[in-house]
Each structure stands twice: as structure tokens, then as C-alpha cells.
Amino acid sequence: MSARLMTLFVAATLCLLSFKAMAIDVKSAVLRVDYQTLLSISRYDRQQDDFGFAGAALADEDNSTTGSFLGHTYETTTVATTPEEAEAALGEILSSGIKLVVILARTEELLRLTDQAAETGALVFNASNADTTLRNDQCRANLLHIAPSNAMNADAVAQFAMWKRWDDWFLVSGGNPEGQVIADAYRRAATKFGAKIVEDRTFEDTGGSRRSDSGHVLVQKQIPTDTQNADDHDVVIAADGTDFFARYLPYHVWTPRAVMGSAGLRPVTMHGSHEAWGATQYQTRFEALNGRFVKSEDYNVWLALRVVGEAVTRANTAAPEGVRDYALSDAFELAAFKGQKVTFRTWNGQLRQPILLYDGSITVSVSPQEGFLHQRSVLDTLGLDQPESNCTAFN
Amino acid sequence: MRTFATCGAVVALAAGSLLAAPAMAGKAFVSNEKGNTITVLDTETWEVLEEFPGGNRPRGITVSPDGKLLYVCASDDNIVRVFDTETYEEVFTLPSGPDPELFVLHPSGNPLYIANEDDNLVTVTDTETRTILAEVPVGVEPEGMGISADAKFVVNTSETTNMAHFISTEDYEIKHNVLVDQRPRYAQYTADGSRLFVTSEIGGTVTAMDIAEDGSPEVIGKISFEVAGVEPEWLQPVGAKVTSDGKRLFVALGPANRVAVIDAQSLEVLDYILVGQRVWQLSFTPDEKYLLTTNGNSNDITIIDVASEKAIKSVQVGQQPWGVAVIE
Numbered sequence: 001m002s003a004r005l006m007t008l009f010v011a012a013t014l015c016l017l018s019f020k021a022m023a024i025d026v027k028s029a030v031l032r033v034d035y036q037t038l039l040s041i042s043r044y045d046r047q048q049d050d051f052g053f054a055g056a057a058l059a060d061e062d063n064s065t066t067g068s069f070l071g072h073t074y075e076t077t078t079v080a081t082t083p084e085e086a087e088a089a090l091g092e093i094l095s096s097g098i099k100l101v102v103i104l105a106r107t108e109e110l111l112r113l114t115d116q117a118a119e120t121g122a123l124v125f126n127a128s129n130a131d132t133t134l135r136n137d138q139c140r141a142n143l144l145h146i147a148p149s150n151a152m153n154a155d156a157v158a159q160f161a162m163w164k165r166w167d168d169w170f171l172v173s174g175g176n177p178e179g180q181v182i183a184d185a186y187r188r189a190a191t192k193f194g195a196k197i198v199e200d201r202t203f204e205d206t207g208g209s210r211r212s213d214s215g216h217v218l219v220q221k222q223i224p225t226d227t228q229n230a231d232d233h234d235v236v237i238a239a240d241g242t243d244f245f246a247r248y249l250p251y252h253v254w255t256p257r258a259v260m261g262s263a264g265l266r267p268v269t270m271h272g273s274h275e276a277w278g279a280t281q282y283q284t285r286f287e288a289l290n291g292r293f294v295k296s297e298d299y300n301v302w303l304a305l306r307v308v309g310e311a312v313t314r315a316n317t318a319a320p321e322g323v324r325d326y327a328l329s330d331a332f333e334l335a336a337f338k339g340q341k342v343t344f345r346t347w348n349g350q351l352r353q354p355i356l357l358y359d360g361s362i363t364v365s366v367s368p369q370e371g372f373l374h375q376r377s378v379l380d381t382l383g384l385d386q387p388e389s390n391c392t393a394f395n
Numbered sequence: 396m397r398t399f400a401t402c403g404a405v406v407a408l409a410a411g412s413l414l415a416a417p418a419m420a421g422k423a424f425v426s427n428e429k430g431n432t433i434t435v436l437d438t439e440t441w442e443v444l445e446e447f448p449g450g451n452r453p454r455g456i457t458v459s460p461d462g463k464l465l466y467v468c469a470s471d472d473n474i475v476r477v478f479d480t481e482t483y484e485e486v487f488t489l490p491s492g493p494d495p496e497l498f499v500l501h502p503s504g505n506p507l508y509i510a511n512e513d514d515n516l517v518t519v520t521d522t523e524t525r526t527i528l529a530e531v532p533v534g535v536e537p538e539g540m541g542i543s544a545d546a547k548f549v550v551n552t553s554e555t556t557n558m559a560h561f562i563s564t565e566d567y568e569i570k571h572n573v574l575v576d577q578r579p580r581y582a583q584y585t586a587d588g589s590r591l592f593v594t595s596e597i598g599g600t601v602t603a604m605d606i607a608e609d610g611s612p613e614v615i616g617k618i619s620f621e622v623a624g625v626e627p628e629w630l631q632p633v634g635a636k637v638t639s640d641g642k643r644l645f646v647a648l649g650p651a652n653r654v655a656v657i658d659a660q661s662l663e664v665l666d667y668i669l670v671g672q673r674v675w676q677l678s679f680t681p682d683e684k685y686l687l688t689t690n691g692n693s694n695d696i697t698i699i700d701v702a703s704e705k706a707i708k709s710v711q712v713g714q715q716p717w718g719v720a721v722i723e
Contacts, residue, residue: 062535065515066556069534069572278554278578281512281536284494288513313557313574335555335577335597339650340628378626 023071026063026100026318028308029093030056030078030127030301031113033086033105038210041247052104052127053078054290055298059305061289063312072312076305083109087116094120099320102146102304104128104297107138114143123320125304128297132185135348135384139391142320144307144327144349146269146300152383153267154185156355156367157237157260158193159381163369166234167195170257172227172249175204178241186237186261193372197237199230203245210244223252230255238262260357267367268358270299270337276363279337303336303351310334328394339366345380348391352379421680422480423687423721424465425696426453427713433467434712435483438680438721441698441710447483450476454717455497459522460504462722466522468495468509475509475520480722490527492518497581499540499549501564508549508562510537517551517562529567533560539581544588548610552579552593559593559602561612573612575602580633581676585641585659592644592659594632601632601646603662616662618646618655625651634676638683638701645686645699647674654688654697656704668706670697676718689716 032052040046048054056076063074077098081089086105090113093101099122103113107129114124124143126134132149134140148156161167169190173183179202190197203226227236227249236253238261240246246262258264272283272293286294286302307327312318315326326332328349333341338354345352357365372381380386421438426449433449433456436442450469457466458480465478468491475489475498491498492511495518499508505522517537519529534556541550542564549562552575559582561571576598583592584606591604591612600619604612620630631649637659638644644659650673656666671690678687679701686699690709696716698708 062555065535066553066558069556069558069560069569278536281494281554284513333577333598335557341577341597341599378628 022316024073024312024316024318026067026072026074026308026312027096027098028074028076028100028102028305029098030076030102031086031090031093031104032078032080033083033103033109034080035083035106037242038244040243041210045243048292049080050290051295052102052297052301053080054286054292054294055127055301055303056102056305058286058289058298059302059309061285062302063305063309066309066313070313074305074309086113090116094122099123100308100318100323101125102127102301104301107131107134110134110143111138111140114140118142121320123324125307127300127304131181132384135350135389135391137390139348139389139393141349141393142324144304144324144344144351146304146307146351147297148267148269148353148355149350149383150182150185151188152350152355154182154189154261155192155382156267156357157265158186158189158195159367159369159372160265160357160365161195161235161237161260162193163365163371164234166258168198168231168233168235169195170199170201170227170230170233170236170253170255171197171239172201172203172236172246173239174241174244174246175202176242179203179205179239182239182241182262186239198233201227201230203240205242205244219248220252223248224254227252228254233257235260236264238264265357265359265364267355269296269303269353269356270294271296271356271358271363273361274337274356274358274363276366277337277339282337303334303342306334306336340379343377345386347386347394348384348389349394350383352377352382354379355382421721421723423678423680423696423719424456424458424480425689425712425716426456426467426718428452428454428691428715428717430714432713433465433478433483434716436696436710436712438685441708443710443712445483446713447478449478450474455495456718456720457498457500458720458722459500460502465720466498466500466507468498470494470496475507477522487525489520489522489525490518491520492516492527492530497538497540499542501542502546508540508542508551510540510551512536512538512554515553517549517560519567531562531567531569533562533569534558539579539593541582541584541591543584543606543610544586545610550582550584550591550593552582554578554580554596557595557598559591559604559612561610570610571612573602573604573614576600576617581635583635583637583644585637586639587641590637590641590659592635592637592646594635594646596631596633596649599627599630599632601635601644601657618657618662618664620648620651620655620664620667622651622653622667625653633674634688636677636679636686638679643701643704645677647677647688649673649675652690654686654699666704668699668704670699670706671695671709675716678719678721680721681723687719687721689719691715691717
């Protein structure tokens with residue numbers, strides 16, 4: 001072999017090597033814990049088999065299209081499990097070498113699974129849990145929150161109420177712990193934005209079927225009487241964490257007032273008719289792929305995996321610590337069909353994001369509302385601000 | 396059959412009139428995204444002459460080199476509608492692929508390069524045979540379309556992939572991909588083809604690239620914006636135009652309701668011109684005396700005097716004006 005040919009050969013090999021070094025095969029998983037619950041009040045709220053997973057399918061397509069220009073591939077495994085089998089299911093995911101896991105679970109399981117993931121250095125994205133304590137005392141260094149907290153959701157509703165000058169609230173909350181956690185978020189939001197809770201009532205969950213034939217007849221008799229004799233109020237705020245009563249409030253409350261919170265005007269991250277800021281394209285892609293409308297949790301899973309995709313694209317890493325570092329860095333920003341970039345709060349790993357206020361058919365408004373200001377980002381007027389968070393895992 | 400004959404005549408007429416430009420007052424055509432109409436304005440008096448149906452959700456808008464034909468992306472009709480700029484009659488339609496939003500016309504008038512947001516494609520459509528010549532797979536949500544001075548490259552920006560894709564007009568292969576900031580909306584070459592600007596709506600920046608002789612890009616800098624009293628989130632660069640001498644770049648800043656004036660050489664932001672609400676796309680009058688802006692939320696256009704870099708007038712048009720094209 002002549003010297004010239006040799007040089008060429010070496011150059012070609014180097015070229016190949018450098019290309020190989022850039023190529024990344026990104027493997028992630030979505031783990032969904034399914035619980036035994038009573039059926040939802042509305043059939044529209046039934047959980048589909050591909051709940052959350054549908055967002056992963058779209059994220060894989062989107063990320064793969066971008067990756068095709070850069071030599072990156074994306075593959076997401078989806079697993080549905082039960083609370084009892086969740087640890088084993090995650091164990092299997094982790095032992096297959098996957099270190100990026102999106103989880104949909106309640107607080108107890110989410111914390112247990114996050115700590116289990118930490119043992120292998122894996123990074124977890126919370127795509128469904130709104131428990132504010134997870135962004136506070138119970139935060140974890142390897143847990144990033146895509147789902148907004150109860151505090152963010154309540155603040156989003158509260159800002160809209162204040163913009164409307166509906167500052168006298170009738171709070172109706174579920175008597176169970178799930179309802180009280182949300183009610184506390186609204187009580188906190190009232191103090192934060194200067195609203196007054198003029199009436200505070202609880203609705204006890206006495207069990208029984210959520211649906212019965214012609215059940216509306218009873219509802220129509222019960223709800224007005226349950227809500228009469230309340231002090232003068234501008235709006236009814238519903239706090240229902242288990243979907244057992246809030247859906248019955250609109251139109252049935254004694255005083256003709258709008259309902260917001262867990263029914264009526266609800267805070268969501270996405271819904272199937274949101275079209276502003278280019279979201280129509282997102283809806284079209286999602287529906288073509290999954291054959292149904294998007295739910296908030298589908299979008300949250302999509303967004304979690306887009307965070308991964310962005311880290312891979314910009315920072316050339318799919319390692320959990322690399323993705324985490326990039327997501328929490330000043331360089332990170334992501335377009336999410338919300339009219340402004342979304343970023344992470346460095347003090348508790350919560351995604352900063354606008355919240356859509358949805359009436360069941362259209363986006364009625366988007367919080368933060370005009371006029372609510374913050375020295376860092378107006379998005380930090382929603383949820384736990386840095387001085388309010390007791391999270392130390394991110395220090 | 397009748398339609399076809401009429402169209403043939405129009406094309407023949409268009410080709411013939413390249414030699415002699417008619418002496419008459421100019422016209423601006425504004426696509427009204429929500430009103431489904433095109434507003435026509437006189438570019439001397441700035442009076443509205445006419446408002447005619449533009450198909451469903453008209454957005455991208457441009458004119459043939461001879462000024463005879465008006466091309467409109469009727470996004471919700473999944474088609475490009477072509478109108479006579481004199482009679483405002485629809486003369487023919489062009490296949491565009493689904494949801495066409497923006498396009499760029501070859502300087503010769505053929506073909507038309509169209510971004511299909513839903514299908515991650517750029518569609519190349521022959522404006523004479525009215526057939527699709529090629530479909531080029533690009534990144535997620537293709538939007539901005541620019542064409543180099545020598546017409547050798549079409550640049551497409553993909554809003555979710557966040558890249559500028561440099562597509563060769565010879566073989567329709569992507570030759571270069573450049574990562575830019577979040578949600579790139581518009582690509583604008585200088586007239587001499589030596590520089591390219593790509594706006595990033597959510598990133599809040601404009602990426603400037605120097606373009607080599609062979610068309611390959613090199614990022615030379617990023618322009619960012621700052622306006623006292625305006626939240627940084629609302630400084631969202633969308634439409635952009637550069638003067639033909641390559642000296643001034645104007646960038647529409649969306650919900651900031653301002654057009655930024657930038658030294659296109661040094662990339663320094665010189666000024667901000669207050670215009671209408673949600674300023675979206677821009678177009679010069681052919682003599683470059685005026686720059687027109689479409690203001691989607693105040694339903695008007697603002698006329699900027701290019702020499703003095705001042706807004707001189709706003710005119711009400713249809714519902715949610717999106718794009719604007721001007722003929723002599």
C-alpha cells in the first residue's frame with residue numbers, strides 16, 4: 001500500500017469513528033401504575049389503554065425525525081403495572097439498561113420507584129402527579145416534574161378569578177385526603193392573590209357507584225340543597241381529588257355562579273382542542289398516530305421525552321446525569337405549544353409552564369394572567385417560588 | 396376544460412408581460428387568516444380597494460415575478476390558490492400537500508417550494524404543469540422557506556426539530572442542517588446571497604449565517620432583543636426582511652408589537668418600531684420605500700417608512716391578517 005493510499009485509509013477510518021462517536025441510541029421507558037378505582041363520573045374521563053403511552057409514541061416519532069439528521073435513534077418502552085408489581089416492573093426496565101424513565105403514579109409509588117431508580121443512577125420524569133410535597137419536602141434529586149403541582153394549578157385558577165374580580169370564593173372540597181390536598185392549594189392561592197374564602201364546605205365521599213341509571217334526578221335535588229345558604233360569593237371553587245362530586249356542581253349550585261377548579265373551568269396542560277401557538281399541528285400529528293384526542297398526561301409524557309430529545313440534540317448526551325444537567329442549565333429551553341419557552345426550576349426540578357384553563361371544549365384562558373409579575377419569570381407566579389420551597393435535593 | 400384554457404392564457408400572458416411592466420399604482424395583498432379573505436390596498440393612497448375570498452385560512456402569500464398572479468396558501472383547504480391580481484378571480488389551484496403555511500417561489504416563477512407542517516415535508520410544485528415535482532422529508536413542523544440568490548438552495552426551517560435544512564434545488568437532497576434556537580419561523584437571504592437570517596420565535600433570537608460560494612452555511616452570530624417594559628417572553632421573532640443593499644434587517648417581534656431594526660452587517664439592534672398587535676409577516680414595496688407589517692390581533696397593517704425607519708400609518712384590513720405581498 002502506498003503512503004498516499006494509507007493516509008486516505010486512515011482519514012476515512014477517523015471520519016467513520018467521529019461519526020460513530022456522535023451517533024446515540026436513546027432508550028427510555030414509560031411506566032404507568034394503574035390503580036383500582038371506581039369508574040369516572042363522565043365517560044369522557046375513562047382511562048384508555050394507551051393513556052400516557054400515546055404521548056410516548058408521538059415523542060418517538062418527533063425525536064426520531066430530528067435524530068435522523070444527526071445520527072440519533074429513539075426507542076421508548078411502555079409498561080403498565082399495578083402498585084404491587086411496580087417495583088418488579090421498574091427493576092426489569094432498569095436491568096435492561098434503561099436510565100430514563102417517565103412515571104405515572106401516585107405519591108407513595110412514585111417516591112418508592114424514584115428511590116429505586118436512583119440506585120442505578122436513573123433519572124425519573126413525573127408525568128401525572130400534582131402533589132405539591134414532591135416539589136417541597138419530599139423532592140428528589142433524580143425526579144423532574146413535567147406535571148404541574150396542585151399549587152401551580154390552584155394559582156392558575158386563582159389568577160383568572162382575580163382578573164375577573166371574582167375575589168369572594170365558595171370553596172367546596174372533597175372530605176377525603178385527596179380533596180383536602182387540593183383544597184389546601186386553593187386556600188394558599190386565596191391568601192397569595194388576595195381572594196377571600198367566604199364559605200368553606202366539604203363534600204363527604206360516602207362511597208357507592210359513580211353512575212346509576214337516571215342518577216341525575218337525585219343529583220339535581222341534592223346539589224342545590226347542599227350548596228344553599230352560603231355567604232355571598234362570586235365563584236364556586238371545587239376541590240375534588242377522586243372525581244366523586246365536582247362534576248355535579250356546574251348548573252346545580254344554589255346560587256347561579258361559575259364553577260372552577262376540579263369542574264367547570266379546569267387547569268390542564270393540554271386538551272384536544274387547544275390550537276393556539278401552533279398546537280393545531282401537534283393535535284393533527286397526535287390524532288393521526290393514536291386515533292384519539294390528546295389528554296394532559298399524554299402531552300406530559302411527550303414533553304418529558306422531548307426534554308430528553310432536546311438534551312440529546314443540543315448536548316449530545318443521553319446519560320441520565322447529562323440530561324438532568326442540561327435540563328437544569330441556563331442553556332435549556334423548549335417550545336411546547338404554549339406561546340413561550342418552558343424551562344425547569346433549578347430549586348425543585350419543576351417545569352415552568354403556562355397552564356391552560358379549559359371548559360371541556362375550548363381554551364378559555366391561559367395563566368399566568370396579564371399583570372401578575374415576577375422578577376425572574378412571570379411563570380414563577382404559579383406554584384412554589386424559590387423562597388417557598390423547602391426542597392434541598394437540588395442545592 | 397374551460398378552466399384549463401383560461402389558465403393557459405393567463406400563463407402565456409404572464410410570460411409575455413415580463414418585458415413591459417405596466418405603469419400603474421401598486422397594490423398590496425394581505426391574507427386574513429381568520430376572515431378567509433384577501434384585502435387589496437393601493438400602495439399610494441393606502442386605501443382599501445377590495446376584499447375578496449381567499450379560501451380557508453389563507454396564510455402564506457406571494458406574487459409571480461411579473462406581478463400578474465397571486466399565490467395563497469389556503470391552509471385548511473390543503474391547496475395553493477392562485478388569483479389574478481387585476482380581476483381577483485381565482486384562475487387555478489396548485490397541489491400543495493396538506494396544510495400549506497409558507498412557501499417560496501423560484502425567481503423565475505417556477506417552481507413553488509411549499510412547507511407542509513403536518514407531514515414533515517417540503518413539496519415542490521411546478522406552477523405551469525401544476526403537478527408535484529418532489530417531496531422532500533425534513534424536520535418536524537416545517538415552516539419557514541427561503542431561496543438563495545442563485546436559486547441553488549431552498550432553506551426550510553422546522554419548528555419542532557429546530558433546524559434550518561438546506562435543500563439543493565438540483566437533486567432535492569438536504570446538503571446541510573443547522574441547529575438554531577426554539578421554533579424557527581422564517582428564513583431570509585440577503586439579495587446577494589452572502590448571508591442568511593433565521594428567526595426563532597420561542598428562542599427569541601435571530602441566527603445569522605454567512606453563506607459560502609458553494610452555498611454552505613456558517614453561523615456567525617445570534618441577535619437577541621430587549622425592550623424596556625416588555626416581558627422577554629413576548630419578544631418573539633417571526634417575519635424578517637432585509638433591504639436589497641444588505642444593510643438593514645427588519646424583524647417582526649410578534650406579541651411584543653414591535654419591528655426590530657438591525658444593522659445586517661454588525662448584527663446590532665438599532666431600534667424598535669411600535670406597530671400593531673401580534674406583528675407577524677413583513678413585505679417591502681418593490682421600490683423598498685415602505686415596509687408593510689401584518690398585525691394579527693389588531694386586524695391592521697402598519698406602513699413603515701424605510702428611510703426614516705418610522706411607522707407612518709396603520710390601515711384596518713380583514714380578520715387576523717397573516718401575510719402580505721406587494722406588486723408595482
